[in-house]
Amino acid sequence: MKLLLDSHVLLWLATDDPKLGPAVRTVIADGSSTVLASIASLWELTIKVGLGKLTLPSGFHRLLVENGLTILAIDVRHIERLDSLPRHHGDPFDRMLIAQAQADGLTLVSADRTIRLYDVPVLWS
Numbered sequence: 383m384k385l386l387l388d389s390h391v392l393l394w395l396a397t398d399d400p401k402l403g404p405a406v407r408t409v410i411a412d413g414s415s416t417v418l419a420s421i422a423s424l425w426e427l428t429i430k431v432g433l434g435k436l437t438l439p440s441g442f443h444r445l446l447v448e449n450g451l452t453i454l455a456i457d458v459r460h461i462e463r464l465d466s467l468p469r470h471h472g473d474p475f476d477r478m479l480i481a482q483a484q485a486d487g488l489t490l491v492s493a494d495r496t497i498r499l500y501d502v503p504v505l506w507s
Contacts, residue, residue, distance in 0.1 A: 386418045395407075419453055454486075467480060476494060492505075
């Protein structure tokens, strides 16, 4: 399985937040899945840090790569898919994650209930 982690999941994973339940942690950590972080999520988190809304652990971006996460770039297929998405969700970063998951056949790991309105597999406990 290929997993695309939503921004809040990346943050909860890095900070060992209990909001990320044990079942989801196990699937992410068991080594049988490819785990991806979108560059869109890293961009979103960086913006929030710059606005003073969020603090990331020291070396956050480096830790993602060191812990085996693959960084997923945005390409033309993702932009084309984004253009065809219904407007259920207003968050442009979440919409990009949905487009990437659809275009690349990924399972989106997210607690965001609005994402379930889209035709995309979602993993959450």
